[in-house]
Amino acid sequence: MRELKNQEWLSNKANELRIEILKMVNKSQGGHIGGAYSVIDVMTALYFNVLNYDPKNPSWSDRDRLVFSKGHGCLALYTVLAEVGYFGKENLDKYCVDEGLLGGHPERGLIPGVEVSSGSLGHGVSFGVGMALAAKIDKKQYKTYVVISDGELNEGSTWEGFMAGAQFKLDNLTVIIDSNKHISLGRTEDIMNVEPLPKRLESFGWNVQDIDGHSMSEILNALDATQYSQGKPNAIVANTIKGKGVSFMENATKWHYRRPKGDEFPNALAELEALLK
Amino acid sequence: MRDAFSAELCNIAEKDSEVIFLTGDIGYQVFDNYVSKFPDRFFNMGVAEASMITTAAGLAHSGKKPFVYTIIPFLTMRAYEQIRVDVCINNHPLKIVGVGGGVAYGHLGPTHHATEDVAIMRALPNMTVIVPSDPSETRKAVIAAYQHNGPVYVRLGKNKEPDLKRYNYDTYQLGKAAVMREGKEIGIISCGPVMNEVLKAADELSKEGLESTVLNMHTIKPLDVEAIKKLADQVNVLVSVEEHNIIGGLGSAVSEVLAESGKGKTFRRLGIRDTICHGVGSQEYHYKKQGINAESIKNTIKELYLK
Numbered sequence: 001m002r003e004l005k006n007q008e009w010l011s012n013k014a015n016e017l018r019i020e021i022l023k024m025v026n027k028s029q030g031g032h033i034g035g036a037y038s039v040i041d042v043m044t045a046l047y048f049n050v051l052n053y054d055p056k057n058p059s060w061s062d063r064d065r066l067v068f069s070k071g072h073g074c075l076a077l078y079t080v081l082a083e084v085g086y087f088g089k090e091n092l093d094k095y096c097v098d099e100g101l102l103g104g105h106p107e108r109g110l111i112p113g114v115e116v117s118s119g120s121l122g123h124g125v126s127f128g129v130g131m132a133l134a135a136k137i138d139k140k141q142y143k144t145y146v147v148i149s150d151g152e153l154n155e156g157s158t159w160e161g162f163m164a165g166a167q168f169k170l171d172n173l174t175v176i177i178d179s180n181k182h183i184s185l186g187r188t189e190d191i192m193n194v195e196p197l198p199k200r201l202e203s204f205g206w207n208v209q210d211i212d213g214h215s216m217s218e219i220l221n222a223l224d225a226t227q228y229s230q231g232k233p234n235a236i237v238a239n240t241i242k243g244k245g246v247s248f249m250e251n252a253t254k255w256h257y258r259r260p261k262g263d264e265f266p267n268a269l270a271e272l273e274a275l276l277k
Numbered sequence: 278m279r280d281a282f283s284a285e286l287c288n289i290a291e292k293d294s295e296v297i298f299l300t301g302d303i304g305y306q307v308f309d310n311y312v313s314k315f316p317d318r319f320f321n322m323g324v325a326e327a328s329m330i331t332t333a334a335g336l337a338h339s340g341k342k343p344f345v346y347t348i349i350p351f352l353t354m355r356a357y358e359q360i361r362v363d364v365c366i367n368n369h370p371l372k373i374v375g376v377g378g379g380v381a382y383g384h385l386g387p388t389h390h391a392t393e394d395v396a397i398m399r400a401l402p403n404m405t406v407i408v409p410s411d412p413s414e415t416r417k418a419v420i421a422a423y424q425h426n427g428p429v430y431v432r433l434g435k436n437k438e439p440d441l442k443r444y445n446y447d448t449y450q451l452g453k454a455a456v457m458r459e460g461k462e463i464g465i466i467s468c469g470p471v472m473n474e475v476l477k478a479a480d481e482l483s484k485e486g487l488e489s490t491v492l493n494m495h496t497i498k499p500l501d502v503e504a505i506k507k508l509a510d511q512v513n514v515l516v517s518v519e520e521h522n523i524i525g526g527l528g529s530a531v532s533e534v535l536a537e538s539g540k541g542k543t544f545r546r547l548g549i550r551d552t553i554c555h556g557v558g559s560q561e562y563h564y565k566k567q568g569i570n571a572e573s574i575k576n577t578i579k580e581l582y583l584k
Contacts, residue, residue: 029384071388096384096557103557104385110555119388120351121324151302154323184302185321191302192323256305 005048007216008277014044014216015275017079018245020092022260022268024075028096030259031104034249035149036075038180038213038240045219046145047080055085058112064142065131067116069124070149070178071105072257077114078102086113122155124148125175129164132173132233143226146175151183153194159204165233166205174226174234175206178213180242184256197237206235213238246271278433278470279307279376281412285419286344287311290318293342296423299333301326301347303376330356333371334363342370342423348382349375349391349432353398364428365403372422374431378408378469379520380554380563381435390563391432392549396525398430399498405429405451406498408527410472411440414495417449425451434470441472444493452496454504460488463578464512466505466531468494471520474564477571482578489578500530509540514581516545518569523548543581547574 005013017040025031047053051064068077075095082089087101094100101111105119116127128146135142152158165173179197181188188194198210207229211218219238226234242256243249246268260268287310290296298311299320312319322329326347333343345352352375353360364371375391382389398406405425409415415433422429443457457472458479467475472493479489490512492504509515515535517528528546535544547569554563564570568577 094557098558098562100557104382105388107386107555117386117388119386120355122355151324154302154325156325156327183324185300185305191321192325253305 002048007220010044010048010216011041012277013048013083014041015245015272017044017076017083019269019272020079021075022265022272024092024095026260026265027093028259030257031075031095032072032257033075034182034242034252034255035070035073035178035180037244037246037249038242039070039073039147039178040076040079041214041216042147042176042178042219042238043076043080045216045223047084049220050223051145052142055113058086062140062142065115065128065144067118067124067128067131067144067146068106068114069118069127069146069152070121071118073149073178074102074104074106077106081111081113087111121149121152122157124152125158125161126164128173128175129161129168129170132165132170133168135172136168136170144173146173148175148177150177150179150181150188150194150197153177153197154183154192162201162204162206169231170233171229171231174223174236176236176238178240179237180240182242182251182253182256186253201235201237205232207232208235208237210237211239213240214244245275278409278412278415278438279304279436281415282374282419282431282433283307283311285416287314289420289423290315295340295342297336297341297343299329299343299345301329301351303347326351326356327359330359330371330373331363334359334367334369337369337371338367342372344372344374346374346376348377348389349394350389353391353394353430357397361401365401368403368427370425370427372429372431374419374433376433376435378432378434379471379549380560381470383559383563384557386557387553387555390554392522392554393525394432395497395519395521395527396529399525399530403428404498405496406432407451407496408432408468409495410469410493411438413440413446414449417446418495421449421451432469438470439473441476443476452499452501454501455493455495457491457493459490462487462512462514463489463582464492464508464515465489465518465578466492466494466508466515466527467518468497468527469520471518471564471569474569474571474574475518478574478578481571481575487579487582494527497527497530500534502534505531505534506538506540509535509538509542512542514543514578516547516574516578516581518574519548520569521548522551524551543584545577545581547577
């Protein structure tokens with residue numbers, strides 16, 4: 001059993017990973033940095049304090065399943081997977097380099113710890129429904145977690161999955177929505193509104209928690225509470241900020257996908273280093 | 278090519294107030310000019326391709342002239358049944374413009390690669406399929422698509438492809454192949470940005486004394502059957518080169534013509550070899566891996582010719 005970390009340690013780790021992500025993007029032609037920064041706190045909490053897994057045995061049959069449906073946010077997934085030992089950190093230096101391990105979207109079978117190939121939006125919830133259903137059929141105790149973006153709520157297939165999860169009473173399934181309020185071309189509410197999200201999810205028959213997705217205590221409490229739901233699948237609306245951690249990236253559409261230019265790299269690095277404890 | 282599309286779309290929309298543009302939340306800054314000129318004829322449908330296609334079909338049904346745009350797999354594959362029913366069965370003149378043909382999205386991986394789209398779009402009755410090879414040809418293709426009274430799929434690469442300038446673009450005609458170079462020994466049929474590799478290979482072969490005719494089959498459907506038959510009569514070795522699975526795309530279309538014509542010539546399809554392009558790599562990396570970079574094309578042709 002891993003030693004659980006305290007909230008301060010986890011928040012600090014998430015900021016260390018933000019720095020790692022910044023360096024990866026700076027070395028490459030560009031990356032989806034904004035959506036990685038919004039979800040990194042949730043991912044850090046999941047991998048250090050919640051998920052049951054063995055990095056030395058990624059296909060262990062009793063592992064908790066994590067479907068990283070917002071594949072474009074993979075910089076958050078890669079840095080966490082490297083940090084917990086699925087693969088060496090030297091691979092982070094070759095992000096999007098020919099024949100490197102880590103590409104612009106995660107690929108199952110190539111990258112240890114990646115449960116499902118993703119990058120096309122709107123697949124994760126139904127995929128998780130299938131995994132959670134299999135656990136029920138096989139009377140397995142593993143839990144299934146799905147991390148989706150709020151943009152994925154535009155896809156009809158996501159809501160088909162929400163219907164199925166409730167229909168099959170999958171209380172072993174938790175969907176975390178990285179609700180950073182932005183999609184590729186602008187603000188979600190200006191393009192295709194998904195609010196009021198908690199009410200919509202509740203009306204689909206889910207047990208819903210509405211939290212600050214950058215507050216480690218709220219993230220941990222919400223994930224803990226999913227253990228006690230009965231007969232209902234769990235949705236956690238993590239209200240987050242796209243680009244969280246770097247002032248000029250926060251809520252800025254241009255940082256959906258970009259490589260730092262000019263002073264942007266040192267300025268971002270300085271801001272993130274100032275957050276470290 | 279996407280900038281060329283955006284520019285030509287503006288020209289068309291300027292002249293025709295029925296033209297409407299819908300995107301699936303793709304094209305950051307690419308359509309700023311269009312949006313500023315025609316804000317009432319721009320709709321970001323969000324990340325919801327099925328909804329976008331059917332909404333556009335509803336618009337077309339009501340007399341509008343919609344162009345829809347996003348990344349190809351999501352556009353053509355997520356919404357395929359919507360395209361089949363709402364666009365093709367109902368025969369609505371939607372212009373479906375996809376970005377990222379073949380492995381243009383390189384490092385973004387297989388979810389973003391478009392390597393089976395031509396096959397499925399070609400199989401739809403009523404659908405016209407166009408694969409331009411450079412920005413100038415893209416402009417001609419977009420105009421031709423607009424003028425054609427029926428559903429059209431236009432497969433774009435990404436951006437900053439060079440103009441190949443091997444024929445007079447003003448002679449562009451939907452359904453008629455363009456001759457990019459002429460030679461008596463080898464016939465190469467290709468389309469899309471991989472044409473650049475084809476021309477480099479043909480130019481290299483020429484230095485070694487092997488002359489090729491290169492046909493630019495920019496319209497895959499309706500196919501220029503006569504141009505293929507004529508080429509088969511002229512040369513002894515035929516090769517098709519496509520940035521697509523060798524099953525179902527240009528190579529298959531050419532094979533069908535050759536098989537039914539009874540013109541038994543040495544023929545080879547070059548393209549993605551019925552595989553997912555796994556692994557991290559640029560467009561150039563995958564070209565090399567799949568044997569469709571200039572050097573591989575040249576070597577394959579030499580092998581076939583000398584056999």
